[in-house]
Amino acid sequence: MILDRIWASGPESRLLPAEKLHGPTVALMAIMTFAMILVAAAGLALANAASSVSSAAEARYVLELPSAAAAQLPKTIAAAKAVPGVRDITPVPESEMRLTLERWLGAEASAPDLPVPALAMVDLDPSANPEAVSAAVAKQVPEARINAESAQLAPLLAPVRGLQWLALSLVALMAAATAAAIILAARGALDTHRGTVEIMHRIGATDSQVTRLFQRKIAVDSVVGALVGLTGAAAVLLLLGAGVAAAAGELSTSPLTWTDAAILGLVPVAAVVIAVAVAHWTLLRALRATL
Template sequence: MAAGRQSDIPLSRDPSARFLPWIVAFLTYIAALSVAGYLALAQLSVDWNDGLSNAITVEITALEGEEDASINGRVQTTVALLRGYPGVESVEVLSRAKIREFLEPWLGKALDIGALPLPRLIDVRLSGDEDVDVVALNEKLAGSTGARADDHAIWRDRMERFLGSLEWAAIAIVAVVVAAAVIMVAFATRGSLAAHRETIELLHLIGARDDYIARQFQRHAMRLAMIGSVLGALAAMATAFLISQSASGLETGAGLGAETAYLPVVATLALPPISTIVALFTARRTVLKALRRMT
């Protein structure tokens, strides 16, 4: 009896051949979107964090009834102090036009900047050669001009905690998806075993070994899982593309760089082989365990 690619059991007629690929496709779709979404957000966070790690924003708030000339004087004094501070590479006073540009995506283009009590903002870029003590800098600024420096540490910590939560959520979703896939493949395999019990007993009588029978079931499960996972991966990639196209019009400046844009794609393309391997081992273990009870 040959142990090649032939099939002595008509598994293609089983109900599992109809519903299992669609279930695997749905599970793969959920897992792919979860992993790809996490990778995209993680890379955006890295880019955002890199931009903030070497930057400090200095804020000068106008005092009650203070004239523009007095505020401008404090701004110039602060700029001079910052330019001579160790570790500072460049200092730029943000114009009202620049502030308007920052606020327009959130407050709209009809915003009247002049009607808002906005503070004067100074963008400070650090050289990175030495650490800047923000606490000491704030003490110096407060004693001279009343300005306040912000190194964005709070926002970076919040983003790190948020990404940590997303990472665990993505891992949990993938774990649930894998568990669901194992359960569904095992359930479908047991159904096929019950439906073809007489054929399997006949194969045993003519000398077929359990491994020969198990290979037929595992090939069947692999084929169904591969079809479903490929469909799910393609659907996930199409969804991710549509989302990225919609997000490109938000004018937030967010986007994956060319050197890292492949990561979500690679993660998605890795799911069909993984799904196929999971189906193979699940079907094989289920069949061998059932056959041992039958003999």
């Protein structure tokens, strides 16, 4: 147990006092924990945003008529509404479409001779049949098309999901870097107190007992560093929370849920477990190999 590695008897505490923190180890754990929590939080926020957009687009379609048939949009909407499962149809005003086109075409977007298709947003129930709706509008206007919004968003969501995996990979790489640094710290502590270790062996101490002594010191340093990193990351997330929430407001979702907060809270625990386990393995192996 990790608590067994932190607590020690009076004689053990006098041999290698855990109250004197090892600055480099504490700083390493604080920085790595801080970075891992922030990167993991970014990955979870991206996952929530992608899931929200994907869920909202699953039942949304776009009804499109060519500009020549724009006058038949009301009849086409009426035909689509007659199909069971059509929840709502909202026409997109031509003025709004031209305003959007101004971003790319400038003043030319307001030209009367510029053909602008007629669009309407179609919301379907989960049980609705999109093919039936498509057949109904095609019967009214053969040139009419109904496109799934999810298909249009798929190319945009793919990079977001890629960033999620990148965030996960970065957390794993930082955990591996932390483990490597703990190996160096454990070997350094063993070399620094080699004289004490030799005396302990001469009076009958086993490798496991010596390992427990050094592992306790690394565990205390790791716990303190992880708490510092957790505190710093929590402060940053709280400070950025208002801005992130405002940006995510259009998606009608919170950037991070309580489940996400619980997952992030496990990051420093995992960091300490990795540090203690790696220290135990490193120390025991080094003792058996050299002493």
